[in-house]
Structures are given as structure tokens and as C-alpha cells.
Amino acid sequence: MSSPKVAGRMALWAIELSEFDIRYQPRAAVKGQILADFIAEFTITKDQEVEETPIWRVHTDGSSNKHAGGVGIVLHTPEEDKIKCMIRLDFATTNNKAEYEALVVGLDLAIAAGAKSVVIYSNSQIMTSQVNGSYDCKNEMMKRYLEKVKGRMNNLQIKVIQIPREENQEVDQLARATSAKPMIIPKETTGNNSTTTHSETFVLSLGSKITTHRPPARPQANGQVEVTNRTTTRTPTRETPFQLAYGSEALIPAEVGLTSYRVESYDKSKNEEALRLQLNLVDEVRAAAAQRLTRYQDMMAKHYNSKVRHRDFQVGDLVLRKVLGTTKYFSQGKLGPNWEGTYKIISWHRKGTYYLETLDGRKLSHPWNTEHLKKYYQ
Incomplete structure (x- = not known):
């Protein structure tokens, strides 16, 4: 206001606006009013309550x-x-x-x-x-x-x-x-000209019914080993292959002559009924074995994956690609580089695999697994 020129302009504006009766009034604080308006607008009354759908x-x-x-x-x-x-x-x-x-x-x-x-x-x-x-x-x-x-x-x-x-x-x-596919019970062929299809003799657990089975397209080698293999409980299923196939437990031939409760208490009249009862329950036994097998496989996969170092890349990251046997320069010998690049990640194919391109924009034809990539730091 010390400048005569500015003071003159202000005087002219004062003369021009004097006819409008304009008064200056300072504005009060609006924070309290904004909060009050917000509460009034978003507060739901009893009439406006909306029932949430579960x-x-x-x-x-x-x-x-x-x-x-x-x-x-x-x-x-x-x-x-x-x-x-x-x-x-x-x-x-x-x-x-x-x-x-x-x-x-x-x-x-x-x-x-x-x-x-x-x-x-x-x-x-x-x-x-x-x-x-x-x-x-x-x-x-x-x-x-x-x-x-x-x-x-x-x-x-x-x-x-x-x-x-x-x-x-x-x-x-x-x-x-x-x-999971249940095991199918093999069918035996009987008749005057029929031949059995497996080699070993098994005794069912509830009696002395003997069934002869011969493996197809395999010479009869060590019979005792094959029988033991089929009557040994497997860790993943906790059942024997014979139990899953025929619905009953079995004794190996070497155990038939031994004194045991099953041999001594054999009753032919009750044996057939007990065998039929076990056959009725074989589907449940197989389903339970399949579930145990799945859990065992998941447990093994979890144990294996716990030792795998997890690596994830984002689109746009710069990476180096491992030099594999087909792309290695054998003339360089052991002194050749183990990694080549730099490449840029442009998209992901599925979890753990990515599409790459060179820095000049040339896209590689197939995706690469994280096992063969590592991050490049500039």
C-alpha cells in the first residue's frame, strides 16, 4: 500500500464497489459443522436398518x-x-x-x-x-x-x-x-480246459479255502517271495495287496502248517458266510485305503516341498537364465558362463513358469521354470 500506483488502483475499486454496500465478514471454523453433517448423513435410524444376509x-x-x-x-x-x-x-x-x-x-x-x-x-x-x-x-x-x-x-x-x-x-x-481307482477283483476261469491265471497258493484267513493264482505273462520264479510280497502290509494303505484285491487276508504257504487260532478254529459251515461278509465290506476297505494313500502322498509331497526354496518373480523383473546342456558352449569348457541374459519377464504361464523376452523385445518361444531363473540386480 506504500506504492502510490497501488493505492490509486485500490481507491478506484473502492469507488466502483461502494454502491453495492459490500461488507467484509471473516469466516468461522467449519470443522465442527462438517463432522455434524457427516454423522447426520450416515447415521442409520431404526426405520432405515438393513438386515444383513448371512x-x-x-x-x-x-x-x-x-x-x-x-x-x-x-x-x-x-x-x-x-x-x-x-x-x-x-x-x-x-x-x-x-x-x-x-x-x-x-x-x-x-x-x-x-x-x-x-x-x-x-x-x-x-x-x-x-x-x-x-x-x-x-x-x-x-x-x-x-x-x-x-x-x-x-x-x-x-x-x-x-x-x-x-x-x-x-x-x-x-x-x-x-x-482314486479301486482295485478290481480278478476273475478265475474254471472248466475242463481252463487254466489258472496266477501262480501262488493262498489260504484265506477265515478258513482253508485254497485258490491258485498264476501271474500272466511272467515266469514262475521265486514263489515264496511273490506270496510274501502280496501278503505284506503296505505303509501308504496299511493294507495288504491281497486284502484289497480279494477282500480277505491270507496266509503264506509256509504258515499253513503252523499252529494258529485261524487254522485250529476253522469251521467250514461258518467260513463261507464270513467270506461273503468280508466281500460285502471290501468297497469300504478300498475307499479307506485310497484315502490313507492320498494322505500319505500329500505328506510326502509336503516333506519334499519343505526343502524347496520358494522363488517368485513379478512381471517386469529382470532375470538371468541358466545355461543348460543344449545351449552350452562346449568349446569354453568349465570356464563358460553358467547364466546368460539379461531377460525380462512379460507374463506368467502358470505358477512357477514365466514367459521371457530379451531387452530388445524378442520373445522366447516357450516358458521357463523358476528353477532355471534367478533375479538380476542392476
Whole structure:
């Protein structure tokens, strides 16, 4: 204001605005009013209370092999109760079909339980993407499965989420155990011109019924060793191969002449009835053995994976690639480099495998496993 020029301009503006009767009034603090407005806007009165719909969580997984398939479902209620379901698919199927079968069964269970809001968890990328609409469904069979799923979703508030397989281990074990192929009882051929198909003689545990079996396309070598092998309990299944195949325990020929309770208390009239009873229960014995085998395999895999150093890369990371035997320069001998690069990760193919490109933009033709990659630090 000490400048005459500025003071003159201010005087001119004061003369121009004097006719409007403008008064200056300082603004009060607005923090308290903002808080009051926020509380008034977002406070729900008794008339506005919205009843929350209980959310049911369903984990699904499917498994298949060349003989059959299986599905596993774990249903979590809003009260955190857990319902497990295992279904065997006694027809030829694929993994994708088994995943859809598991989803259909999971939705049926949720609907039967009276669920209105359901969250589905599955590790199948194809199935979850097709249901959510991010993938197109071109296969006719898959389209029919998708229509069944959509029909069940009409009356539900549903969300389908893909999760890693590691977070879906429980249903994965159920599905794999259910799809495990049971052992088939070999059929004996009888008749005037018939010959037996196995070599060893077994005595069933409840009597002295002798059945002769000869292995096909194998010379009769050391019979005692083969018999012992078939009547020895296996660690993974906790059952003998003979028990799983024929439904009864057996004695090796060397034990037949020994004094034992089974030999001394043999009763021919009760023996046949006891054998039939054991045959009726053989399916349950095989199912339990298959579950124990699956648990044993999972335990072995967990022990092996505990020694594996986990390495993950992100898209855009710079890595070095291990020089393998086919790409090694043998002329350089031991002094040749063990790693080559630098390469850039552009996408991932599946867990643990990545697509690479050189720094000048040339993409490599096939993906590489993390075992052959290590991070490059600039």
C-alpha cells in the first residue's frame, strides 16, 4: 500500500464497489459443522436398518483320471460349521468337467441348506472365468454345464472367486481320494480246459479255502517271495495287496502248517458266510485305503516341498537364465558362463513358469521354470 500506483488502483475499486454496500465478514471454523453433517448423513435410524444376509462359503474342487472322477465340497455355514461332501463320478470325465460337477453340487447343497448369499471358492481359472464372464465358453459340453450353473445362480446372491490351489487343499484331498481307482477283483476261469491265471497258493484267513493264482505273462520264479510280497502290509494303505484285491487276508504257504487260532478254529459251515461278509465290506476297505494313500502322498509331497526354496518373480523383473546342456558352449569348457541374459519377464504361464523376452523385445518361444531363473540386480 506504500506504492502510490497501488493505492490509486485500490481507491478506484473502492469507488466502483461502494454502491453495492459490500461488507467484509471473516469466516468461522467449519470443522465442527462438517463432522455434524457427516454423522447426520450416515447415521442409520431404526426405520432405515438393513438386515444383513448371512453369507455361506463353499469350497469346491474336482479331480479326474482315465477311469473315473471325483468332486469334493466343503460348505461353511454363517455360524462357521463345516459340512464336507465327497462324490465319485463313475464315468469318463475331464478336470474341467469335474470342476463344473463340483460347482453344481456345491450350489445344490447351498440351496438345500436355505442359503441366499453364497461365495464360491475354486482354484480352477477356466471355470471361474467362464462363470464370471471374463472367458468365452466355446465347448458344447461346457456350455451345458454353464447353463446349469447360471440356472442355479438366478435366485442367489453369488460371487465366484479363484484362489490358489494351496488355499484349497482340503477339498482337493477329498476330490483326489474320491477319484482314486479301486482295485478290481480278478476273475478265475474254471472248466475242463481252463487254466489258472496266477501262480501262488493262498489260504484265506477265515478258513482253508485254497485258490491258485498264476501271474500272466511272467515266469514262475521265486514263489515264496511273490506270496510274501502280496501278503505284506503296505505303509501308504496299511493294507495288504491281497486284502484289497480279494477282500480277505491270507496266509503264506509256509504258515499253513503252523499252529494258529485261524487254522485250529476253522469251521467250514461258518467260513463261507464270513467270506461273503468280508466281500460285502471290501468297497469300504478300498475307499479307506485310497484315502490313507492320498494322505500319505500329500505328506510326502509336503516333506519334499519343505526343502524347496520358494522363488517368485513379478512381471517386469529382470532375470538371468541358466545355461543348460543344449545351449552350452562346449568349446569354453568349465570356464563358460553358467547364466546368460539379461531377460525380462512379460507374463506368467502358470505358477512357477514365466514367459521371457530379451531387452530388445524378442520373445522366447516357450516358458521357463523358476528353477532355471534367478533375479538380476542392476
